[in-house]
Amino acid sequence: APISSVAINSMEMDFTCETCVWAPTAISSITADTKLPFANGAPIKQLAQNVQILDKNGQLVGTLNTPYANVTLDGSKVSTNTPRAPLVVADGSHDIYTAFVRDLNMETTYQLGLRGTADSILGLGPFGDIEIKGIPLDVKTSMAGLQGLKNIKYMALIDFQQAPPYTMVTTSVNIYNPSQLTLNIGDMSMNAGQDGFTSEVQVGVAILKNLRLVPGDNKIVSLLTLSTQTEAGNKFAIDIMTKEVTLNMWSTNNSTSNPALNAGLSSLRTGLLLPAGMWTDTPYAYGDMWSLKVLPSTVNDGLVEVTGTFNNPFMIDMKVEGIARPDEGEAIQYPSYMALYKARGYSNFLFPDDFSYSVQSGQSVSVTFKAPLRINGLTQSRVSAYVDELVAATATGSSPFDIWLYPRVRLGAYPNLMFPIWGPGSFYPGKMTITTGPDFPSIRDWFVKNAIPDTPVVVPAQPPPSPSPSPVAPVTPPSPTPEVPSPSPSPSPVIPSPVIPSPVASPTVSTAA
Known part of the structure; x- marks a missing residue:
C-alpha cells in the first residue's frame, strides 16, 4: 500500500462542547511512511484524511475527516498536524466508543486501527501541483494510555475555610499524564474517601475545574469539599492533622458534563497521598530583603519606589x-501596607491597588513598584516627631520591616480568584529588612506638605453673672382711726370704717447688663 504505516505523535480530544457527546473534537499530529514511486521521496505538499478509527478488536469507533494541512518531509516520511475536526461516533457504536475511552484511560499501551483513504497535493516542480485522491490506508498503530491516572502528587496547601457543615480545602496537585493524549475535560468532580471507594467511606467531593490534561506534568488546583458532620468525614479531619492519609477518589455518572465521557471514565479509581497537617516545604511568598528609594517626584506625588522578591508558595503558575x-473576604484587611518597626503605630507605605506580577511554579521574580505614602491622620504638630522616628530608624541604611499583603491571586487555569493572607504572622516574623539610601530623609518633605492642619481649640465665652434682685420692703397698711361715738340720747348703731387693704408688692424683673 502507498501508506505503509502511521505513527500518532499526539492527539487532542475535546469533550466540553455541547455537540461533543458523541462527536468529540480531535486534533492530531501524525507521521506517515509513504511508498509513492518518486525517486527523491514523496513530493507531498498537503495531506487530508478520510479514515475510520477502529478499536483494539477492529470494531468501528467513529469516523474522522480532516481538510488539507501542510506537511513536512523526511525522505519517504510525511508529518502533518491535522486541523480540528469532529470524531463522529456512529449510532450503533456508542458502547464501543465508551469502551474505547475507558481503555485509553486505563491501559499502558493501546493499539487502534486506521482504515480509509488519504488525499494529497503533490508538488511536481515544473509540472505544477496535482491532487491525488483515494490513497489507500489500512494500518494499525499504538499509543500510550493514561494508566488510570495513578501518578498524582500533592504539592501545597492553598486555602482552608470553614463553611459549616463543610470544610473547604484548596490544594495544588500534579497529575502526571504518561500518554500522548491531551484531554480537554472541563469541570470534573470525583467522590473522595479515606478507606476504600464506596459511599460508606466517602468524606466529601474533590473538584477539578477547567481540567485539561496534557502529556507530562499537569499542575492544577484541587478543591475538596469535606463533610465533617459524618463519621467518616470527622475521622478523616482528625487523621490528616496527625499522620499521612491517602485520599481515594473515584468517578461517578455525573463526574463531567459529558455523559459519554462519564461512561468511559466509570472505572477510574485513583489516590492522593496527603502529608500530616498537609504541610510541605514550599517557598515563602516573598523574600526577606527589600529596598526603598525616595524619588525627586515623591514630594509632589507621594510615591516611593519599593523593590522586593516574590516567590511561588503554591507550586502552580x-x-x-x-x-x-x-x-x-471576611478576613481581608484593607489597605495592604508596609511598615517600619520603629513606627509600628502607622502603616507608612501602601501597596497600590493595581499591584501585580506573575511567577511560574518553582521560580522567583523581582518586583519594583510605586508605593503610596500614607499620612494616616498625622497633624502638623505631630508630623515632625514622626518623620524623625522614620529617619532615625533607617540611619544605618536599613531597618526592620514587615508587611501585610492581601493579594488577588489567580492560579493556573483555575477560574476563581484566591485571597491568601501574607503577613508577618506567617512569614519572617521580626526578620524582614528594608534597605534605604541617603535620599530617605527627603521623605520629610511630603509628610510636612500633606500633614493635616492642627485645629485650634476654641473655648466658648461665658456670659457674665446676672445681678441679684433688689430687696423690696413690705408695705404695712395704716391702722384705722378709732371712731368715738357722739353722745346721743338714743344709742345709734356703730358703723365701722371700711378696712383699707394692704397694697400688693410688684414683681422684681432682673435685666442682664
Missing part, C-alpha cells in the same frame, strides 16, 4: 492581579 478588598 501564579498571577497577582491587584489588592483584595474587604467585600471579597
